[in-house]
Amino acid sequence: xxxxIQFSAMIDTFYQILLKNAVPDLSAKLCARVIAQSTFDGxxxxxxxxxxxxxxxxANGSINPNAELHQMSAFGAFESWDGNLGxxxxxxxxxxxxxxxxxVRNGIGCxxxxxxxxxxxxxxxxxxxxxxxxxxxxxxNTIPNMPAWGALEPSVGxxxxxxxxxxxDHPIVLDIAMSQFSMGSLHAHRDSGxxxxxxxxFDKKGNLTTDAARIIDSNRALPMxxxxxxxxxxxxxxxxxxxxxxxxxxxxARMGGEHGVSQAFLAFDPSHFPAENSAEQEIDRIVDAFxxxxxxxxxxxxRFPGEGALSRRAExxxxxxxxxxxxxxxxxxxxSPHP
Amino acid sequence: xxxxIQFSAMIDTFYQILLKNAVPDLSAKLCARVIAQSTFDGxxxxxxxxxxxxxxxxANGSINPNAELHQMSAFGAFESWDGNLGxxxxxxxxxxxxxxxxxVRNGIGCxxxxxxxxxxxxxxxxxxxxxxxxxxxxxxNTIPNMPAWGALEPSVGxxxxxxxxxxxDHPIVLDIAMSQFSMGSLHAHRDSGxxxxxxxxFDKKGNLTTDAARIIDSNRALPMxxxxxxxxxxxxxxxxxxxxxxxxxxxxARMGGEHGVSQAFLAFDPSHFPAENSAEQEIDRIVDAFxxxxxxxxxxxxRFPGEGALSRRAExxxxxxxxxxxxxxxxxxxxSPHP
Numbered sequence: 113x114x115x116x117i118q119f120s121a122m123i124d125t126f127y128q129i130l131l132k133n134a135v136p137d138l139s140a141k142l143c144a145r146v147i148a149q150s151t152f153d154g155x156x157x158x159x160x161x162x163x164x165x166x167x168x169x170x171a172n173g174s175i176n177p178n179a180e181l182h183q184m185s186a187f188g189a190f191e192s193w194d195g196n197l198g199x200x201x202x203x204x205x206x207x208x209x210x211x212x213x214x215x216v217r218n219g220i221g222c223x224x225x226x227x228x229x230x231x232x233x234x235x236x237x238x239x240x241x242x243x244x245x246x247x248x249x250x251x252x253n254t255i256p257n258m259p260a261w262g263a264l265e266p267s268v269g270x271x272x273x274x275x276x277x278x279x280x281d282h283p284i285v286l287d288i289a290m291s292q293f294s295m296g297s298l299h300a301h302r303d304s305g306x307x308x309x310x311x312x313x314f315d316k317k318g319n320l321t322t323d324a325a326r327i328i329d330s331n332r333a334l335p336m337x338x339x340x341x342x343x344x345x346x347x348x349x350x351x352x353x354x355x356x357x358x359x360x361x362x363x364x365a366r367m368g369g370e371h372g373v374s375q376a377f378l379a380f381d382p383s384h385f386p387a388e389n390s391a392e393q394e395i396d397r398i399v400d401a402f403x404x405x406x407x408x409x410x411x412x413x414x415r416f417p418g419e420g421a422l423s424r425r426a427e428x429x430x431x432x433x434x435x436x437x438x439x440x441x442x443x444x445x446x447x448s449p450h451p
Numbered sequence: 452x453x454x455x456i457q458f459s460a461m462i463d464t465f466y467q468i469l470l471k472n473a474v475p476d477l478s479a480k481l482c483a484r485v486i487a488q489s490t491f492d493g494x495x496x497x498x499x500x501x502x503x504x505x506x507x508x509x510a511n512g513s514i515n516p517n518a519e520l521h522q523m524s525a526f527g528a529f530e531s532w533d534g535n536l537g538x539x540x541x542x543x544x545x546x547x548x549x550x551x552x553x554x555v556r557n558g559i560g561c562x563x564x565x566x567x568x569x570x571x572x573x574x575x576x577x578x579x580x581x582x583x584x585x586x587x588x589x590x591x592n593t594i595p596n597m598p599a600w601g602a603l604e605p606s607v608g609x610x611x612x613x614x615x616x617x618x619x620d621h622p623i624v625l626d627i628a629m630s631q632f633s634m635g636s637l638h639a640h641r642d643s644g645x646x647x648x649x650x651x652x653f654d655k656k657g658n659l660t661t662d663a664a665r666i667i668d669s670n671r672a673l674p675m676x677x678x679x680x681x682x683x684x685x686x687x688x689x690x691x692x693x694x695x696x697x698x699x700x701x702x703x704a705r706m707g708g709e710h711g712v713s714q715a716f717l718a719f720d721p722s723h724f725p726a727e728n729s730a731e732q733e734i735d736r737i738v739d740a741f742x743x744x745x746x747x748x749x750x751x752x753x754r755f756p757g758e759g760a761l762s763r764r765a766e767x768x769x770x771x772x773x774x775x776x777x778x779x780x781x782x783x784x785x786x787s788p789h790p
Binding site for chain 2: 184185187188189190192217218219220221222224226247249259260261262263264265266267268275276277284286288292310318335336337338340341342343344346347348349350351353354355356357360361362363365378380382384385386390391394395397398400401402404405406407408409412413414415416417
């Protein structure tokens with residue numbers, strides 16, 4: 113059974129639970145809003161579905177709700193920070209704001225962040241930037257969760273990356289991991305018995321397959337574009353390690369988990385670019401041309417990155433969002449006193 | 452028939468031909484070296500094979516060998532330039548150096564470039580940066596040469612992108628287009644009758660195929676990772692248009708060609724990063740872990756981006772590189788007086 117939950121009700125529920133788990137007021141407000149927003153954008157896997165795990169990490173001490181960001185270095189348009197295993201969303205939101213501040217003063221700004229905890233939905237920081245009128249590239253590394261192209265065992269992370277470009281009517285927010293499918297999506301397809309729309313990995317015999325159960329069995333998820341996503345995942349990991357001095361995917365494999373991830377945030381201030389008054393119109397023309405190409409399926413025309421989230425958000429905020437009753441009940445249970 | 456050409460002989464041949472085509476001495480030296488280097492790195496498709504086309508573009512005036520870069524704006528760590536349809540390699544090399552200079556003064560630097568001509572091999576600028584000890588992200592837009600995911604006709608460019616990280620022993624240089632295969636590779640497979648190793652596009656019936664001839668017929672090359680490469684190509688185009696105020700892929704479609712492409716160069720100076728003394732060792736550990744994963748094919752272990760080029764370069768510079776006699780003859784013919 114599904115019920116419709118209102119946006120404000122979801123935020124308030126998350127907020128109360130976070131307060132109960134010793135999260136300071138401002139951080140609780142921020143986290144609650146970001147996780148509810150991801151859910152209302154349709155990204156359940158990195159929204160409401162991750163909320164119980166976040167509470168568990170706060171309870172077992174692997175996330176410190178009172179940790180403060182600590183500046184490691186600052187030079188010109190670049191700053192490097194240590195997240196001290198604080199709340200991933202809070203640290204990443206602050207670092208996005210720092211990168212924007214640097215961009216305002218320098219045209220572009222770069223902030224690197226080591227020892228952060230899971231930032232949940234990468235796209236959140238892209239939306240944060242475009243809503244303030246700035247461009248953003250950001251990415252994180254992860255535990256090795258797919259074999260590099262040509263390897264049999266996981267050796268690179270799927271290292272999600274965001275490219276975001278502001279526009280008053282149709283901001284662009286690309287949010288992609290370097291694997292063809294997220295682990296969450298593989299598990300969902302396995303559980304529902306549905307085939308993947310395209311091959312998502314190898315079975316134990318080394319054949320490409322659309323059967324998520326076989327991919328999970330073999331531990332051989334596929335990089336997007338085969339060797340291309342593999343190479344990109346590797347390059348993003350090495351670059352973020354250089355920028356942060358923090359942990360690599362290889363370190364997480366040794367440590368047995370993502371204990372302090374490394375992330376980078378590059379912000380762009382459009383007000384310092386040439387022809388800034390016409391950039392909006394040029395983006396309008398790009399979007400128009402994109403929509404004019406003949407669609408493969410008439411009922412399902414191509415959408416640019418961010419287009420779907422924005423329309424889902426508008427609808428869901430109006431009507432409330434459908435949430436599985438069992439899931440919502442498990443969230444509400446977190447409001448009760450600890451046993 | 453193939454003959455081995457020495458590195459210095461190839462540079463000198465290109466240089467003499469460029470001089471004959473009214474390219475100024477310094478630009479001719481630079482271009483000759485970059486194109487020979489790409490060839491010796493094994494990237495024929497964006498090296499020697501493009502040289503006759505470059506000479507033709509100089510002869511027909513679509514590239515102006517005497518064009519000067521013109522600064523459009525400068526603020527903090529950001530500069531924007533107009534390439535005025537000068538030689539693509541010369542403009543891109545200069546803008547990479549400008550971005551590095553900005554990074555030295557600001558930790559990071561960003562240079563955007565509009566109205567450039569084809570820069571040939573994207574990776575050239577990554578190698579340029581890492582050989583000087585700097586990191587680089589750069590990309591270009593292109594004419595729409597593949598359908599966006601869900602479209603039937605070309606609507607996005609394959610927009611090649613580079614991520615480069617310096618290291619004294621094993622620099623990382625990723626150089627990928629957003630299509631699963633380049634047009635050059637599709638044509639080579641069609642001509643040789645060889646199947647693609649993985650599907651590279653659709654046939655006219657809308658089925659994925661490894662038959663390059665059918666893909667060329669249908670004009671439906673595949674983005675890497677299906678919707679992922681499609682979204683990324685779109686986002687890179689929009690961001691570079693915002694940074695440059697220059698042309699978009701949609702503009703090239705309207706104009707009927709890549710008349711003045713838009714490019715971006717982001718440089719990183721590792722000397723301002725935290726723990727800079729250990730970054731090299733951390734990259735060593737990443738590379739070691741990458742190589743330790745069990746390979747799918749023992750004789751062909753996984754390689755990280757740039758690893759192959761570096762080993763090919765060493766071997767080819769020692770022995771000379773094998774070039775098809777007919778191709779080399781056609782190059783030498785460009786040395787003769789014009790008819």
